[in-house]
Amino acid sequence: MNKSDFMPTSIACDDNLFGNDAVIFVHGWSCNRSSFFSQYAFFSKGHRVIALDLPGHGESPACSGLDDLMSYSEIIYEFLAAKGLHKARLVGHSMGGAIVLTLASMFPGLVEAVVVLDPVPMVMTPEFYAALEGLAISLEKGEVEMRSAFVAQALFREDADPQLRNEVVAMMSTTPAAIAAAAMRAILQYDGLATAKSCRAPILHIAADPPTNPIHQMEALLPAVINRQILCAGHFNHHEQPKLVNQFISAFFEKVSRESRA
Template identity: 30%
Template sequence: MTTEFLQLDEGRMAFEQAGTGGLPLVFLHGFACNRSFFAAQTAHFGARRRVVAIDFLGHGESDTPEIEYRLPRFAADAARLVEHLGLGEVVVVGHSMGGAVALELAATRPELVRAAVSLDTTMVSSAERTNRVLPNMLQALSGPHYLMAARAFAGSLVLPSDGPEVKRHVEAVMSSPPRHVLTELTKALMAWNGPDALARLRRPMLYVGSQNPLTSQAAILAASPWVRYAQAAGSGHFLTLVVPEQVNLMLERWLAVLPSIEAEPQ
């Protein structure tokens, strides 16, 4: 697919699109990743419906301005693209941080979102993550060895069973953004209030966890009646790379049952 750009106030945001017809899918990548992490999904679904995959500002082929990166900003940028392309209602699919952006978009702009999907996202942050893990990560990314810290963070999300090729790939990609982007993204994770966004949600959302899900079934179902929960088998955090067929089948099923569940929460 050909790279296109949307001019935002802060810089150009890269995206690609394919396919026609059907309920459009909009794919949102994770922390320090890029839209290529959804290549298997855009190829699969682009054969039968319209698909769009975004590189958030600071990532991939988008500009990397020295601005305050926050998840509501990413959601607003995605909304601008949906409106720019005249997509109407969409199903927004996000991985990791992108799943939080998908939730934020669904909660703040429900007129644009028919439903959402979150792939292994931290929706409800633990006290340990909030008070120790993320502040330590910010300190490491702010120091002279930030590339080593970025690679270590990426590698920690990969299971041995995912394979060395996946580990090398995600370590390389997630250490590629400039340091100011990495530090701002970490601040964004620290600032985002997942339970608040879940409380505002009024659109169906499917949560798909990895083998070691970043949000437990009990935590996310307690936070919102609009969420359904599923779990992939035998995959670390990077579901779209490790088990793309499972992800595609889950998305297919979600689209198929959506008309029967979207009227009311469970």
């Protein structure tokens, strides 16, 4: 299905249909909405919460023509409009972090606040770019083993829980190779620094250990961003330390609410 024919209402999601303060969770590369099960349960107690599957991921139908992260953002915007949502707080992990920043820069009137969980690098080094491009090429050839190895070795610390590591690898392996490859190509076109600088909404960055975006670099390049870090937790810090991640997000949302009332 081409993007022009894609129906935003076909996006699969969990929606608690409660409250007015909408919090939207956007999963990372090759993942699905189950990635946010801990956050969905926690924030559903006091917010309208939606966790969605990006096109071609989880239970959402595939869509061709998603050549960049702006295309993903446009679909999410149309999805939220179909839900009747005109204000939202966005939370994205990894690629999802890049998407919510893009969405906030494209549709500033929609977004009240942005949380990025160890997002795609704001400044991508040549080495990192080459590694991701190599992964895209392997997936385009149908060589899915490289994805599993990349996730297990590059996205988790050596001391990570083996069961959690295996569960995440299994979850990410359910995304078709062609979908994962196209999404990676979209990531490779992303200009994170320019996108973040154009975002008017307040931003909370929760880094992993080690961080994809070093804290000192974020402070120098994007001084308005609030930085937090989960120590001893890798790229999937919202899985490894969900309570702490939820506390950081909750405190940030409370700050945003206070400032909006002032």
